[in-house]
């Protein structure tokens with residue numbers, strides 16, 4: 001029996017003994033931990049959903065006595081009440097080592113000066129990176145979620161070599177720098193590490209075109225439920241995110257919920273070492289494409305090469321399933337659009353109407369008005385549905401800091 005499997009069995013026994021809800025789910029299927037004798041058996045175990053975690057709100061999922069919890073984090077709560085996750089000292093140490101691994105694979109070293117633009121609050125982003133990167137020996141500029149002008153002030157004064165933020169915020173910083181006449185090449189950034197939202201290839205290209213083509217732009221992936229960033233971590237070859245060996249991953253078919261042999265499916269994660277908040281077969285809601293091809297960096301763990309969307313973020317318009325990331329890729333294919341866009345869906349005479357507002361790079365969108373019918377025709381031929389595409393002037397769509405809300409679905413409000 002391999003060591004990782006032994007560790008997993010310990011985790012399974014713990015959750016079976018301490019978590020009544022998961023124990024009940026197992027009993028319903030008539031299985032006990034002793035029935036699981038190898039990795040193949042894992043599919044016999046019940047899946048865990050976010051709803052399960054919230055059912056024992058606020059602290060029911062924590063599997064250690066309250067006195068052993070050293071810190072709390074919570075998910076952003078964009079889809080309901082925030083999920084509260086406890087961390088023991090062992091969890092905090094595990095997260096530190098995961099962040100060190102994540103930073104190292106991204107090419108970050110102890111001499112780097114790192115500006116962290118994630119919130120230092122209940123969200124895991126800020127503190128995770130702060131803890132791990134301090135341990136690695138880096139210098140930190142913890143600007144958190146302060147105003148864009150202030151972020152740029154410290155960037156100019158201290159000159160970070162690494163910027164950690166979300167893709168949309170990185171572009172938002174660039175827009176503001178341009179507006180203020182700041183030459184970003186003088187900041188001497190060498191790495192931009194993004195997370196919190198998915199990075200499409202077209203967005204990666206936009207970031208490089210803005211900040212400098214020699215800057216390494218890579219991403220990582222994680223969630224509060226699994227301690228924070230570092231479930232997936234992209235190396236400097238920029239070819240997708242290596243899955244972290246501290247966890248066990250499966251892909252399931254999003255419709256049947258059964259394991260799939262295809263390289264596309266919903267990612268399901270099992271924690272092996274998390275102490276306070278262990279998860280068995282947790283449905284991430286993220287639809288991903290995985291490759292097992294060897295990476296040039298020498299790390300042979302499978303990689304997430306594409307995010308196809310979230311199972312709960314999938315738009316259904318006129319009966320057609322479509323992901324926001326697909327729309328983004330479509331829009332960014334045109335070189336004259338900025339990175340800012342919004343998708344609005346409403347109903348007119350019982351029919352779904354899809355409207356996309358997208359910003360022109362410059363201030364006079366009138367000059368490319370003639371392209372509108374062509375873009376709408378391209379959209380129809382690509383997705384099979386019609387859309388209204390409005391090209392608006394630069395900075396006309398309000399920008400948000402933190403998680404960007406791209407979609408406004410008004411269908412529930414109107415008939």
Ligand SMILES: [Zn+2]
Nearest residue numbers: 235295297299
């Ligand atoms: Zn690699």
